[in-house]
Amino acid sequence: MHGTKLxxxxxxxxxxxVLPLLLHSLGAAGSIFLPMHIPILLAGLWLGPDCGLTVGVITPALSSLLTGMPPLLPILxxxxxxxxxYGWCSGxxxxxxxxxxxxxLITxxxxxxxxSLFLLAFGAEALGIRIPVWSYVAGGLITGLPGIVIQLVLIPAIMKRIVV
Structure with missing residues (x-):
């Protein structure tokens, strides 16, 4: 990875x-506003798939280790x-x-x-756990809808400003 990309x-x-910590300190839930998603999608779009993938792996893992968010199991x-x-595909x-x-972005x-759904469905099945997958999907979409809208508005606006 090139020095500038690094x-x-x-x-x-x-x-x-920082974004999730800031939102949590203001009383806003990360599962609603999805603040960690924005930098990862931007990294992929701006820096390419290698950096997007790297940022997508390191960010949630480091956040879980340093802050406990997301919880190690089952969310991480x-x-x-x-x-x-997100990071790889967008890039x-x-x-x-x-x-x-x-x-x-949408893809x-x-x-x-x-x-995430694939991992949930097949990981739970492999462990013999019965999880209502569609209720998880519906709940995630409904809960995360404000964050999805923010991503669809904010990311293109940021990309117009930073990409030459």
């Missing part, structure tokens, strides 16, 4: 750690799957396939949620 990736990781593995796919579509920003958001 530095920018570190800044996105830092933002992914689901967030790792979702956010790693791959936007930087490698040259898809539009909107297509890259990455859907693919990340599918990765």
């Amino acid at each position: 530095t920018r990736s570190a800044l996105f990781i830092a933002a992914g750690l 593995p689901l967030m790792l799957a979702e956010l790693t796919v 791959y579509l936007y930087r490698c396939w040259h898809c539009s920003l909107w297509l890259s 990455a958001m859907l693919a990340g949620r599918l990765a």
Whole structure:
């Protein structure tokens, strides 16, 4: 990874750690506003799939270790799957396939949620745990709807400002 990309990736990781802490200190729930998602999606879109993937793996893992958010089990593995796919997919579509920003962003958001759902469905089955997968999906979409809207408004606006 190039030095500039490494530095920018570190800044996105830092933002992914600070934004949730800031929201929680103001009394806002991370599961509603999804503050960690924004820097990871931006890292993929701006820096490419390698950096997006790296930021998507390191940010939630480091946050869990340092702050306990997300909880190690059962949420961290689901967030790792979702956010790693966010970072990689957004960068791959936007930087490698040259898809539009909107297509890259929305596809990455859907693919990340599918990765999380896949892990939940098959991981729970492998452990013999019966989890109502569709209620998890519906709950996550309804709860996270404000965050999804924020991502769809904020990320394109930020990308217009930072990408030359």
